[in-house]
Amino acid sequence: MLLLLQYTLIFSSVLTLVALGGCYSEHSGVINLGLEGIMVIGALGGALVMRFIPASTPGIFVVLLTLLGAVAFGVAYAALLAVACINYKADQTIVGTALNILGTALATVLVKAINMKLSGGDDVSSTVQYVSAKQNFVAYIGSFQFNWFMVIAIIALVVAYVVLYKTRFGLRMMACGEHPQAAASVGISVYKMRWSGVLISGVFGSIGGIAYILAGVSEWKFENGVAGFGFLALAVMIFGQWKPTKIALAALLFGLFRALSNVYIGIDFLANLNIPSTVYNMFPYIISLLVLALTSKNSKAPKAEGIPYDPGQR
Amino acid sequence: MSDPMKKKESFFQSDGFQSLLASLICILLGLLIGFIVLLFINPSGAAGAIGAVIKNFLNYSRAALQLKNLGNTLVKTAPLLMCSLSVLFCYKVGLFNIGAAGQYVVGACISIYAALAWGLPWWLCLLLAILVGGIYGAIVGVLKAYCNVNEVISGIMLNWIGLYTTNMILTGVKESTSPYTLHLRDYAPQSVLPNMGLAGLFAGNEYVSIAIPLAIIIAVAIKVILDKTRFGYELKATGYNKNAAKYAGMAEQRNIIVTLAIGGALAACGGAFLYLTDYELWEVTTSAVPGMGFNGIAAAFLGGLNPVGTIFSSYFIQHITSGGAYVDKNLYSSQISDLISAIIIYLCGFVGFMKLTMKKLNASKAAQDIAANNANAEPAGQDASKEKPADGSESKTEEGGKA
Incomplete structure (x- = not known):
């Protein structure tokens, strides 16, 4: 049971982080379907830091540098979305999808190249290992494995709430997602606000990415990307009605179902049901479909999301 | 002048x-x-590698081998063309069918299972795949039309559900010692797509089947439906402005569902087109949704969203994807072609x-x-x-x- 709690919390943290990232972007008026790709690239940045950092580095630096590596990669990657969708008015769905496919392909090509070079051609896998570096992210309380990303998620949640609802910046950004022309008429730069929204989503998406590959495993095969987790986060965001507090609650629910697929064997009641493991793997996706079907009717989505900003329009 | x-x-x-x-x-x-x-x-091998990707089957010097490998590329172009037609058809109606990847998987699943478990003839396997794929696509349509669920997100969820279900179902018809499904040629020869002498044109490549001409015919049919029929006009009108379409008396919700059902049927037909040739076997431990559906997106946009243009763009995308196999494996990985097609989709924006x-x-x-x-x-x-x-x-x- 403790294991279930542990996995629920860590997966919820990941979902919260990524969904909050999507939340910033969508409130500024840009649909970020590329979150999945941002997660992969962010995870790649962090994993490479962990892989190459000297073992003697103090733990706190390992954590900080890993986060920094992830964020640097993720923000740079998110900029690809921003430049296409904001400045060149590209279709946000196409570009987001392209970034998802590109993320996995790029990470695979790079990791394979690095592995081949380091092993002299013997290792052609797309797997990065970070067994020792991972220890810096976890602490044990009894048998409960506490993960620092749980704290980071809570901080991100509080920050998101304050920024979006209590600061001038956040309120202005949300205005750009509701009615950009009206926002522009009072002197707000819609382009700047949308760029900020997308780049912030890059920050949270990439932290979520590195958190995801650190949840429970100590190596990652980049060929698999992040298995649709970015899209689960988008479902969490929609279920959470684009509001930080509700997003956190939605993330807990989805995190629980995701955790079940990892730990159901350890729970006698579930193990006795004899359901094949694939069914548990499908759970989060089925649940999110059901939840979306029930909650999307009265969508509270930002009104101008997905529409490129055209100053001449009213 | x-x-x-x-x-x-x-x-x-x-x-x-x-x-x-x-x-x-x-x-x-x-x-x-x-x-x-x-x-x-790696600077030294880069020119050779990109050359190998572009040359694909021309990497062989013997004419017969070139023809045979051209045939192999065409065998995989047919399903890709179907996936890109699926994406294109839905996009014309204002829907982004990213679920094509999952519908393709479902088509593969049904056709393989119908062949191996029930021993059905090839045309029945194909029809079943189209039918089930249509239903699978319609789920996205119903969710969109009646529950306002974004078709991209529901499509992605159904991709994963489809993948896991396929793995589960096809475990029943796999080889006992490997994770691959049984060879159709050995266990269900009646289900293999006939080649009607096409193999002879490609140096006896027996995988070259009627799937290739069929896919091209379907592409032309889609072009005619979209441009020359009232049905296609109604669907496109719904895509341009669904409120105006509704005002003009078109059943907007029905149109959305029908569109995605057709999209699903097309992609699933693509899955059947590949796996009923026995060119590839399904691996029941597959842990990522196959790239065919996503490459279909690249081909659809690269073809300028024109069904006839898509025939050529699908060939091009498959050409470089197959070409990826010829890069020097000591220096690079074959995923370099996935990378190039992903960049192309990005640029299509x-x-x-x-x-x-x-x-x-x-x-x-x-x-x-x-x-x-x-x-x-x-x-x-x-x-x-x-x-x-x-x-x-x-x-x-x-x-x-x-x-």
């Missing part, structure tokens, strides 16, 4: 030509960026901007032509020059020239 010149210019200014030019720019830039990534990984720039260039060029004409012409030309800034389009240019 002489008459032939005018004709030529109107061709260069046509939308079709601009789409073609934009696609070629995307391809060239995509290959260039791919090349830069290769240079970054800029097609609108490119076309706008081309129109502007054409307009300013036309304006310059008129100005040049007027400089030499009689005062009568000045009347035409007044009209010029208002509209620099082709018809005005001709008037200016005549004046």
Whole structure:
């Protein structure tokens, strides 16, 4: 049971982080379907830091540098979305999808190249290992494995709430997602606000990415990307009605179902049901479909999301 | 201006030509960026690797082997074309069918299972795949039409559900010692797509089947349906403006569901087209959704969202994807071609901007032509020059020239 709690919390943290990232972007008026790709690239940045950092580095630096590596990669990657969708008015769905496919392909090509070079051609896998570096992210309380990303998620949640609802910046950004022309008429730069929204989503998406590959495993095969987790986060965001507090609650629910697929064997009641493991793997996706079907009717989505900003329009 | 010149210019200014030019720019830039990534990984082999990707079957020197491998590329072009038609068809109605990847998987699953478990003939396997794929696609449509669920997100969820279900179902017909399904040729020869002598054209490549001509026929049929029938017009109208379509008495919700059902059927047919040739076997431990459906997105946009253009773009995407197998494996990985097609999709996002720039260039060029004409012409030309800034389009240019 403790294991279930542990996995629920860590997966919820990941979902919260990524969904909050999507939340910033969508409130500024840009649909970020590329979150999945941002997660992969962010995870790649962090994993490479962990892989190459000297073992003697103090733990706190390992954590900080890993986060920094992830964020640097993720923000740079998110900029690809921003430049296409904001400045060149590209279709946000196409570009987001392209970034998802590109993320996995790029990470695979790079990791394979690095592995081949380091092993002299013997290792052609797309797997990065970070067994020792991972220890810096976890602490044990009894048998409960506490993960620092749980704290980071809570901080991100509080920050998101304050920024979006209590600061001038956040309120202005949300205005750009509701009615950009009206926002522009009072002197707000819609382009700047949308760029900020997308780049912030890059920050949270990439932290979520590195958190995801650190949840429970100590190596990652980049060929698999992040298995649709970015899209689960988008479902969490929609279920959470684009509001930080509700997003956190939605993330807990989805995190629980995701955790079940990892730990159901350890729970006698579930193990006795004899359901094949694939069914548990499908759970989060089925649940999110059901939840979306029930909650999307009265969508509270930002009104101008997905529409490129055209100053001449009213 | 002489008459032939005018004709030529109107061709260069046509939308079709601009789409073609934009696609070629995307391809060239995509290959260039791919090349830069290769240079970054290992400068010495980069030129050879990108050459190997572009050459694909031409990497072989013997003509028979070239033909045989061209056949292999075509075998995989047919399903890709079906996936890209699925994406294209839905996009024309304003729906982004990213679920094509999952519908393709479902089609593969049904056709393989129907062949191995029930021993059905090939045409029945194909029909079943189309039927189930249609239903699978319709789920996305129902969720969109009645529950307002974004089709991209539900499509992705169904991709994963489809993948896991397929793994589960096909475990029943796999080889006992490996994770692959049984060979159709050995266990269900009646289910293998007939090749009707096509194999002979490709140096006896027995995998070349009727799937390839069928896929091309379907592409042309989609073109006709979209452009020449009332049904296609209604669907497109729904895509342009669903409120206007509703006002005009079109059943908007039904149209959404029908569109995604057709999209699902097309992609699933693609899955059957590949796996019923026995060219590939399904691996029941597959842990990622196959890239075929996603490459279909690349092909659809690269083809300028025109079903006939898609035939060529699908071939191109499959050509470089197959070409990835020929890069020097000691230096690079074959995923370099996935990388290039992903970059191409990204660049396709800029097609609108490119076309706008081309129109502007054409307009300013036309304006310059008129100005040049007027400089030499009689005062009568000045009347035409007044009209010029208002509209620099082709018809005005001709008037200016005549004046």
